[in-house]
Amino acid sequence: MRQYLGVTLVILLAVALIAAGCTKKNSETSPETAKASPQNESAANAGEGKVFNKFEPPVTVTTNRILSENLITQYANVKEITMENNPYTKWARETMGIVFKDEWISPDDTTNSQKLNLAMAGKTLPDIIYGSGKDIGTLAKGGQLAPLNEVIEKYASPLSKYFIDQFQTETGGAFFAPFTYDGQIYAFPIMADIWANTWESNWIREDIVKSLGKELPRTLGEFEELLAGFKAQNPEGVGHTLYMSSKGITGMDTAMQPFEANPGKWVEDKDGKLVYGSVQPQVKEGLATLAKWYANGWIDPEFIVKDEAKSYEAYAAGNALNYFGMWWLVWNPFPDVLKNIADSKVTAIPPFLMPDGKEPIVTLKGAYSIGNSATAINANFKHPEVLIQHLNLYLDSVLRSDTALREKMKKEYDYDFYYDFEEIQLPLNPEAETGSYYQYNYKNEGPDYFNQTFGLPNIGLYHGTAYQLLDQYKRLDEAEKNGKLGEVTIIDQKEFAKYQEISPKRWDSLATSVRVFDELQQAGRLSSDKYVGSPTQTLVDKGAYLSKLEQEAFTKIIMGEKSVDDFDQFVKEWNTAGGADLTAEVNEWYAGLSHE
Amino acid sequence: MHSARIRWNLRRNWLPYLLLIPPFAMIFIFLYYPMYGIVIAFQDYSPIHGFTGSPYVGLKWFRYLLDMPDFTTILTNTLVISLLKIVFGQLAPLLFALLLNEVRHMAFKRIVQTFVYLPHFLSWVIIGGIFIDLLSTKGIINQFLGLFGIEPVFFLGSNAWFQTTLVSMDVWKEFGFGAILYLAALSGIDPHLYEAAKMDGANRLQQVFHITIPQISPIIILLCTLSIGNILNAGFEQVLVLYNPAVYQTGDIIDTFVYRTGLQQAQFSLATAVGLFKSLVSCFLIVLSYRLAYRFANYRIF
Numbered sequence: 043m044r045q046y047l048g049v050t051l052v053i054l055l056a057v058a059l060i061a062a063g064c065t066k067k068n069s070e071t072s073p074e075t076a077k078a079s080p081q082n083e084s085a086a087n088a089g090e091g092k093v094f095n096k097f098e099p100p101v102t103v104t105t106n107r108i109l110s111e112n113l114i115t116q117y118a119n120v121k122e123i124t125m126e127n128n129p130y131t132k133w134a135r136e137t138m139g140i141v142f143k144d145e146w147i148s149p150d151d152t153t154n155s156q157k158l159n160l161a162m163a164g165k166t167l168p169d170i171i172y173g174s175g176k177d178i179g180t181l182a183k184g185g186q187l188a189p190l191n192e193v194i195e196k197y198a199s200p201l202s203k204y205f206i207d208q209f210q211t212e213t214g215g216a217f218f219a220p221f222t223y224d225g226q227i228y229a230f231p232i233m234a235d236i237w238a239n240t241w242e243s244n245w246i247r248e249d250i251v252k253s254l255g256k257e258l259p260r261t262l263g264e265f266e267e268l269l270a271g272f273k274a275q276n277p278e279g280v281g282h283t284l285y286m287s288s289k290g291i292t293g294m295d296t297a298m299q300p301f302e303a304n305p306g307k308w309v310e311d312k313d314g315k316l317v318y319g320s321v322q323p324q325v326k327e328g329l330a331t332l333a334k335w336y337a338n339g340w341i342d343p344e345f346i347v348k349d350e351a352k353s354y355e356a357y358a359a360g361n362a363l364n365y366f367g368m369w370w371l372v373w374n375p376f377p378d379v380l381k382n383i384a385d386s387k388v389t390a391i392p393p394f395l396m397p398d399g400k401e402p403i404v405t406l407k408g409a410y411s412i413g414n415s416a417t418a419i420n421a422n423f424k425h426p427e428v429l430i431q432h433l434n435l436y437l438d439s440v441l442r443s444d445t446a447l448r449e450k451m452k453k454e455y456d457y458d459f460y461y462d463f464e465e466i467q468l469p470l471n472p473e474a475e476t477g478s479y480y481q482y483n484y485k486n487e488g489p490d491y492f493n494q495t496f497g498l499p500n501i502g503l504y505h506g507t508a509y510q511l512l513d514q515y516k517r518l519d520e521a522e523k524n525g526k527l528g529e530v531t532i533i534d535q536k537e538f539a540k541y542q543e544i545s546p547k548r549w550d551s552l553a554t555s556v557r558v559f560d561e562l563q564q565a566g567r568l569s570s571d572k573y574v575g576s577p578t579q580t581l582v583d584k585g586a587y588l589s590k591l592e593q594e595a596f597t598k599i600i601m602g603e604k605s606v607d608d609f610d611q612f613v614k615e616w617n618t619a620g621g622a623d624l625t626a627e628v629n630e631w632y633a634g635l636s637h638e
Numbered sequence: 639m640h641s642a643r644i645r646w647n648l649r650r651n652w653l654p655y656l657l658l659i660p661p662f663a664m665i666f667i668f669l670y671y672p673m674y675g676i677v678i679a680f681q682d683y684s685p686i687h688g689f690t691g692s693p694y695v696g697l698k699w700f701r702y703l704l705d706m707p708d709f710t711t712i713l714t715n716t717l718v719i720s721l722l723k724i725v726f727g728q729l730a731p732l733l734f735a736l737l738l739n740e741v742r743h744m745a746f747k748r749i750v751q752t753f754v755y756l757p758h759f760l761s762w763v764i765i766g767g768i769f770i771d772l773l774s775t776k777g778i779i780n781q782f783l784g785l786f787g788i789e790p791v792f793f794l795g796s797n798a799w800f801q802t803t804l805v806s807m808d809v810w811k812e813f814g815f816g817a818i819l820y821l822a823a824l825s826g827i828d829p830h831l832y833e834a835a836k837m838d839g840a841n842r843l844q845q846v847f848h849i850t851i852p853q854i855s856p857i858i859i860l861l862c863t864l865s866i867g868n869i870l871n872a873g874f875e876q877v878l879v880l881y882n883p884a885v886y887q888t889g890d891i892i893d894t895f896v897y898r899t900g901l902q903q904a905q906f907s908l909a910t911a912v913g914l915f916k917s918l919v920s921c922f923l924i925v926l927s928y929r930l931a932y933r934f935a936n937y938r939i940f
Contacts, residue, residue, distance in 0.1 A: 159904070162685035176904065184686030278776075286882055288901075346882045347770050347794050586899040587707060590890070593883035601795070601884060619707060 093199040094460055095431050097139030103428060104143045104168040105501060106161075108154050138435060140428065142501070151415065162186070169423040172500035175220050175412035179576045182221070182228040188419045188426045189226035197427040199434035200455035201441075205504065209233055212508040213409055216574050219635055220412045223576070229416035230429065234505035236409040237512040238370070240570065241559050244296055245365045245376070245551075248387040250275075261395050262300050262331065265364075269340040272363045279361040281340030284332075284600075285353035290593045291600070292350075293366045297335070298328035299393035304405045305596070308573035308628060316572055316632050318625060319405075320592050321613045329599045330606045337602055346597060360386065369555045372541075372548050380545040387547065390555035392562065403567045411574040417500045433503045435460060440504070515556045522553070575635075578627035584620035591616055679911040699911035706895070715801075716891040719872040722805040724865045730809045731816030732858065736846060738817065739824045751821070755814030766879030769807060770794065800885040807880075808873060819861070823854040859931050867924040870916040892916070 109125075134140045145161065145168040148154035158177050161167045167186060171178075181187050198206065209217045213236070221229035251258060251268060254275070259265040269281040284293040289306060298305060304319030305328070311317045319325065335341050342348065342356065354375035356362040360383045365371065369390075376388050396402050419426045441447055442461040451457040507513070518538050521527050527538065541549040562568050577585065595612035598604040648655065674689070679699060681692040703709065734754070741747045757765065772778055773793040780790040793803045831849050840848065851858075874893035881889040896912050899905055932938055 155904075159685045163688055180684060180686065180904065184684055186686055290883065344774050344792065344795065346884045347774075347880075583702070586895065586901070590708070590883070590886055590898070594886050597883040603884075 093197060093431065093434050095139075095427070096137065097425075100135055100139045100141050101425065101428075102141045102143055103170060103423075103425075104145045105170040106145045106154065106157070106168050106172055107147055107500060108150065108172070109147050110149055133439075134432075138428075138432060140432070167420050169420050170429060170501060171418045171420060172415060173418070174415045175576065178221050178229045178416055178418055179223070179412070181418065182223050186421055187228045188421045188423065189228060190230060190419065190426070190429075191227050193419075193426050193430055194227070197430040197434070199437075200457040201437050201451055201459075202430065202433050204451070204455070205233060205437065205507070208508055209236075212236055213574075214570070214572075215635060216408065216572075217410055220410055220414065220574050220576060221416050221418075225634075229418035230503055231410050231414050231416040232500065232503060232505055233508075235511040236508045237559065240406040240409050241369045241555070242295070242367055242406070243369070243390045243555055243558055244393070245367060245371060245388055245555075246391050247360075247363055247379075248389040249383075249385045250363055258389065258391050259394065262297070262397075265296075265394060266335075266340075268363065269335065270338070273338070273340060276361060279363070280342045280356045281363050282335060283353050283357060283362050283365045284341055284345040285348045285350055286346060287350055290589065291345075291596055293353075294328065294332060294596075296364065296366045296394075297331040298325065299402055299404060300396050301325075301327045302396065302402045303328045304571075305592075307405055307407065307571040309405055309569070310572060316625070316628050318621065318628075320596075321616055321621065326606060326609045329596065329609060332600045333602055333606060336600050341600075346601070369552065369559075372552045372555070376551060377544040377548060380547045380551070388551040390551065390558045392558045401565070401567060403569055404562055405569045405571060408571040408574040411571070412576050415500075417503060429501065429503070432501055436502050437504055512556065512559070515552065516560065519553045519556055522549070572632065573628050575628075575631045578624065578631065580620050580624040580627055584624070588616060588619060588621055588624070591619060676910065676914055678907050679914045681907055683907045683910075685906075695907075699908050700915060702908065703912060703915065708890070708895075711887065712890055712892055712895050715888055716870055716872045719801055719804060719877075719891065720869045722801065723808050723873065724862070724869065726805055726809045727812060727816065728858070728862055728865065730813040731820055734813055735817040735820035735824055736850065739821065739850075740842075751814070751817070753814075755818065757811040758815035760811075762873075762875040762879050765807070765811060766876065770880070773803065794880055795882070795884045797885055797888045800881075800889050804873070804876065804880065804889070808876060816861075819857065820854065823857045824850065827853045855935065859935055863924065863927045863931055866927045867920040869923060870919055 131142065134142060145166065146157050148157055151174055154172070155174055155177055158167075158171070158173050158181075162181065162184070167181075171181065171187070173181070178187070194206070206217070213219075217231065218227045218229075221227060221231065246258065248258065250272060254268060254271040256264070256268060256271070259268055272279060272281055282293070282296055284291060286292065294305060301324040303322060303324035305325050307319045308316045309319055309322075332341070336343070345353075353365075357365050358375035358378035360379050372388075379386050380388060393402050393404055417429065419429060438460040442459055442464055445463065448459055448463065451459070514534060514537060517530065518527075518534055521530050521534075522538075527535070530538070538549065541552060591612065595604075595608065599606055599608060677689055678692065680694060680696060681689075682695050682698075683689075683692045687693075706712070738747060738750065741750075774780070775790040775792055779793075784790065791799060793799045827850065831853070832845060835845050835849055870892060872891045872893070874891070874897070877889060877891055877894050878897065881894065892912060896905075896909055900909055
């Protein structure tokens with residue numbers, strides 16, 4: 043009897059082990075079929091040169107997507123909407139004859155990268171692949187992706203081409219650059235608001251400035267007076283906020299912009315060649331300024347161990363005077379300080395004047411770079427034009443109510459929209475959040491919100507025009523100034539309402555930021571990081587070491603352990619350690635880029 | 639002769655052998671079979687081409703590691719931090735176990751033991767976050783030092799203090815758990831030996847030196863030998879959470895360097911090559927220390 047007990051246990055153990063191994067594997071692949079290519083070949087021609095196309099019989103296209111947990115929970119209670127069955131998938135099946143199937147769904151970028159690596163090894167790549175710039179690079183070099191140049195040329199509608207051109211212009215021809223290898227485009231980045239991803243400025247506590255009896259600073263000198271005054275007022279406070287991020291010391295721009303110094307970015311010198319900002323002489327002055335601020339206690343002495351989240355603490359508690367960061371800080375941490383401190387006012391101010399009194403040129407980060415994610419097409423996929431045809435139809439649906447655009451396209455390109463004009467209906471459910479299921483109620487259903495909600499923006503490729511968000515904010519700013527808030531569209535109203543939550547002063551802060559940007563743009567004093575391509579060989583080999591040299595040198599100079607003259611030593615070392623080679627390679631890449 | 643004996647053994651004791659099959663299978667499948675993947679240390683590996691398709695590049699990655707300008711600094715840091723952790727990481731639990739062993743009050747003993755080995759189960763991300771606050775210039779430790787009139791020290795930002803801080807934190811985290819083994823060994827010492835020593839007139843301290851330590855010296859040597867195998871693992875997670883550019887000089891270890899390099903592109907080959915390099919060195923050192931232990935302490939593990 044005892045012996046049989048032992049045997050049973052052994053068998054149970056073995057079975058448990060095998061079961062554990064199996065279940066894990068099954069949850070990786072989709073519960074549906076794991077076949078990659080379309081299962082039904084379309085009998086008819088797959089649409090040579092056709093801009094709109096419907097596959098008969100329907101074609102299955104596999105893809106992967108990134109879907110965060112809260113998106114899934116948002117719709118968990120709405121029974122008629124599931125990931126596989128919602129207005130978007132219905133539209134895709136009926137209008138384009140496409141059924142989208144997931145190879146896998148990941149909650150974030152890192153997991154997606156890992157799954158992509160597994161798929162590469164297991165040869166189970168989806169038809170339409172969404173991945174980070176690094177992943178696309180690996181795939182492209184391994185010959186797994188289809189080049190898109192011809193596909194875009196042949197199948198893009200005038201409307202799609204119009205937007206692609208717009209983004210090319212706005213990025214100086216670098217829209218596809220991060221994903222171009224040997225002149226072939228291998229992935230399509232998401233067209234989304236450029237301003238939203240790149241605009242950073244100084245954010246100063248205007249109420250503190252007023253309490254010191256001063257005006258908003260326009261020069262470094264005035265700012266330093268404020269820092270001194272703030273320190274006297276609040277000895278434990280942080281004058282200017284610096285912190286550490288994956289890119290190194292962040293927040294230095296406040297002291298760098300007045301000298302037109304751009305550490306960490308690649309800028310054009312007077313000969314039109316690209317040089318690395320961190321090794322230019324102007325940075326020395328910026329570092330000297332920061333070292334002075336650190337010595338005076340105007341910078342947190344422990345900034346070196348503070349990450350972004352920790353850096354918010356001082357500002358949110360009201361103990362910091364200035365923070366250099368993105369416009370969306372209005373979402374976090376500013377609401378805390380605006381709500382908790384009665385008279386607080388957070389204002390964006392333009393970069394300080396140069397020593398000679400001139401306005402500096404501001405260099406923002408590149409809108410599209412290797413850091414972005416993009417959509418690529420599997421080299422084995424028989425219908426690469428699906429991506430572009432989908433884009434054509436998608437744009438048509440989303441923009442059908444834009445009369446000005448419709449007229450322009452008709453007049454200049456002789457292009458008729460697929461969808462008839464329709465007014466954007468009032469939301470069926472006014473209580474619903476903006477962008478929810480009930481926002482649009484077209485007679486002829488078409489995608490917009492669902493495509494984005496359920497993580498398929500990678501196929502939609504379009505999130506908005508290059509300045510969609512900025513234009514909306516500018517409209518709202520005008521309307522608010524002129525008291526015409528009641529006349530804006532429902533969508534604009536809802537966006538405005540979002541900024542009234544927690545504290546209505548958030549809108550004021552945002553407005554200041556928009557105005558500063560507008561001014562800079564009108565005056566033509568905006569530029570951007572010019573190097574957005576994939577890492578060159580030297581960057582791959584020596585990048586970590588060069589970055590370490592830079593961070594060590596800057597840290598020691600700011601914290602006062604080394605004198606500012608050490609900067610020249612650093613530049614020499616940087617060049618000999620591979621920086622000079624890197625510069626040559628970057629310029630080679632830059633020369634090969636088509637400048638429009 | 640032998641085969642008959644084996645068959646007899648199997649027939650009578652087949653159940654334990656059967657029970658061993660699943661673990662052996664698991665070890666083989668997950669630990670030995672994947673060793674084949676070491677080949678990627680000698681290739682320019684890409685997931686697309688796989689093990690067989692990636693180009694062979696010989697010792698390229700090993701040369702890359704050794705050619706790095708700051709390789710000597712990195713290696714020194716790794717060795718220094720590791721050695722300090724091994725030495726103090728063995729001393730502290732030993733001392734603690736000896737002291738705790740003298741305590742008569744059982745409940746107290748158990749409570750202390752539980753509290754002291756709890757930090758072992760926390761991850762470095764949590765402990766790092768806590769200590770960044772504790773060790774800040776306005777934190778508790780500096781305030782305490784201030785009571786004695788000592789200027790606040792930026793522990794995590796100065797090269798002079800960083801290694802000490804790292805080692806101290808690690809010892810604090812692990813000594814409780816490490817002491818468990820020692821305490822078990824201590825409780826296994828024959829009490830008659832103590833009685834005999836007391837009769838001979840030995841005081842407490844002499845008892846410790848002449849009875850306790852010699853009795854548990856096999857365990858001490860064993861643990862030291864095994865730790866030496868870890869010498870090139872200076873505690874990646876801890877360093878990553880706590881280090882910053884101000885302390886790269888003394889805090890950058892092999893693993894953090896490889897981690898940063900891998901952020902540019904997925905450097906599978908480099909990471910594998912470094913791992914292989916570390917394993918080879920560890921293996922050599924373990925064999926060496928095992929031989930030395932046998933030569934000088936006449937002690938064999940196997």
